[in-house]
Amino acid sequence: MTRERIRQIETQALMRFRRLIVGNQKYMEVLQEAKRTLDSHGGFLLEDILISKLVNKNMFKFTKQELKLILVSDFDVSFLKRNKYINRSFYLEPLYEDLLTKMTLFIRDYFVTRNSSQDLYEFI
Numbered sequence: 001m002t003r004e005r006i007r008q009i010e011t012q013a014l015m016r017f018r019r020l021i022v023g024n025q026k027y028m029e030v031l032q033e034a035k036r037t038l039d040s041h042g043g044f045l046l047e048d049i050l051i052s053k054l055v056n057k058n059m060f061k062f063t064k065q066e067l068k069l070i071l072v073s074d075f076d077v078s079f080l081k082r083n084k085y086i087n088r089s090f091y092l093e094p095l096y097e098d099l100l101t102k103m104t105l106f107i108r109d110y111f112v113t114r115n116s117s118q119d120l121y122e123f124i
Contacts, residue, residue: 014072014073017069017073018073018074018075021070021073021074026060027070029059029060030054030060030062030067030070030071031070031071031074031076031077033054033057033059033060034050034054034071034074034077034090035076035077035092037050037053037054038050038077038090038091038092039092043091043092044089044090044091044092044100045089045090045091046087046088046089047068047079047087047088047089047090050071050090051064051067051068051071052064054067055067071090076092076093077090077091077092078090078091078092078093078097080097080100083097083100083101085101085104085105085108086100086101086104110123
């Protein structure tokens with residue numbers, strides 16, 4: 001089986017799962033809370049942090065793996081998984097992967113060239 005075929009099967013399975021989510025109030029509540037959490041953190045959070053925040057709220061009876069599946073299947077929340085510069089993350093649509101990658105590379109290059117740490121407010 002090729003990687004492309006595996007991606008096709010994964011995409012088809014997610015589409016089927018999305019159809020189940022649309023009418024289910026429990027899933028919709030998870031997505032709304034995830035969007036609020038992302039929005040309150042600038043629209044971007046690492047995968048583990050977002051899922052931990054949702055689990056710690058004790059609002060849902062889902063495992064971490066189930067929460068991730070629900071989040072990955074949403075159209076408004078994007079999942080960043082194939083990027084060698086940024087760890088697996090969730091972000092809201094106005095934030096684009098290309099912009100995040102450029103920012104990450106710029107910051108990395110800045111500190112490599114500088115060769116020392118810097119106060120956050122001085123950097124900004």
